[in-house]
Amino acid sequence: MNYIDSTVISQHQLTEDIFVLETERKGADAHAGQFFMLKAWERELTLMRPISIFKADETTLHFMYRVVGQGTRKLAELKAGDPITLTGALGTGYPVEQTTGHVALVGGGLGIPPLCQTAKELTAKGVQVDAYLGFRDQLFALDDFEPYCSNIFVSTEVGEEGYRGYITDLLKPGQYDTVYTCGPEVMMRKVAALCAEQKTPCWCSMEHRMACGIGACLGCSIRTAEGMKRVCKEGPVFPAHIIF
Numbered sequence: 001m002n003y004i005d006s007t008v009i010s011q012h013q014l015t016e017d018i019f020v021l022e023t024e025r026k027g028a029d030a031h032a033g034q035f036f037m038l039k040a041w042e043r044e045l046t047l048m049r050p051i052s053i054f055k056a057d058e059t060t061l062h063f064m065y066r067v068v069g070q071g072t073r074k075l076a077e078l079k080a081g082d083p084i085t086l087t088g089a090l091g092t093g094y095p096v097e098q099t100t101g102h103v104a105l106v107g108g109g110l111g112i113p114p115l116c117q118t119a120k121e122l123t124a125k126g127v128q129v130d131a132y133l134g135f136r137d138q139l140f141a142l143d144d145f146e147p148y149c150s151n152i153f154v155s156t157e158v159g160e161e162g163y164r165g166y167i168t169d170l171l172k173p174g175q176y177d178t179v180y181t182c183g184p185e186v187m188m189r190k191v192a193a194l195c196a197e198q199k200t201p202c203w204c205s206m207e208h209r210m211a212c213g214i215g216a217c218l219g220c221s222i223r224t225a226e227g228m229k230r231v232c233k234e235g236p237v238f239p240a241h242i243i244f
């Protein structure tokens with residue numbers, strides 16, 4: 001396991017429980033849909049926590065995360081100048097290199113952050129990107145998507161903004177060459193079904209509790225149509241037809 005001794009550059013609180021942590025990149029590789037294991041503690045917690053790449057530029061990495069437990073609570077306490085240990089980038093991300101034409105990115109909740117770096121990489125290679133972003137109530141990250149998207153469609157389940165309902169109600173996969181999705185499984189299952197009806201290729205990013213993050217412990221294995229796959233190694237991004 002290669003550990004990167006990095007430093008926190010900034011920490012911003014977006015909502016009551018959503019934060020963006022910016023760290024030094026230290027020359028690490030970082031591609032759309034990949035993740036890093038993060039650790040900012042010594043003894044209290046042993047395992048590092050997986051967080052997706054929200055944005056990567058030449059010298060920094062941004063991680064957007066929701067505080068749900070001990071590890072993310074510790075991350076939220078970090079301030080500029082604090083040390084942080086990273087491992088990554090890990091996993092197999094979205095197939096940006098083989099994607100062309102017009103792409104829909106469909107994200108829900110904390111599945112939205114990895115789609116921002118994805119939008120950036122797709123746009124850089126001339127792909128036209130539309131984002132479909134589903135929130136429960138409060139919106140976040142829209143400004144980050146704007147530079148890379150031709151259209152941004154927004155829905156809230158109980159909020160006041162955008163379409164009132166599920167983001168999948170707005171998606172017409174027949175208009176796209178490829179669809180990438182990340183978010184709650186129930187949402188990705190619906191996206192995969194809509195894409196299958198239209199024969200539009202669909203890629204989904206799976207989440208699983210992780211121990212090692214590097215393919216060694218098999219703890220994150222999931223059953224697929226092509227056998228057991230490790231979310232941290234063969235994934236987190238998979239062709240939707242082998243998952244749903």
Ligand SMILES: Cc1cc2nc3c(=O)[nH]c(=O)nc-3n(C[C@H](O)[C@H](O)[C@H](O)COP(=O)(O)OP(=O)(O)OC[C@H]3O[C@@H](n4cnc5c(N)ncnc54)[C@H](O)[C@@H]3O)c2cc1C
Binds near residue numbers: 069070072206
């Ligand atoms: C590849 C990958 C990328 C991820 N990217 C992001 C991201 O960009 N932003 C973000 O906010 N979160 C992301 N997550 C989820 C994040 O890793 C967990 O929320 C985090 O590890 C929780 O750690 P904790 O110590 O705060 O919570 P814990 O104290 O370990 O657990 C608190 C609660 O959260 C639940 N939980 C913990 N981990 C997961 C998980 N992986 N999936 C579902 N429920 C979980 C537990 O069951 C428990 O109820 C990602 C997970 C994976 C596998």
Ligand code: FES
Binds near residue numbers: 211214232
């Ligand atoms: S977390 Fe150990 S194999 Fe994936």
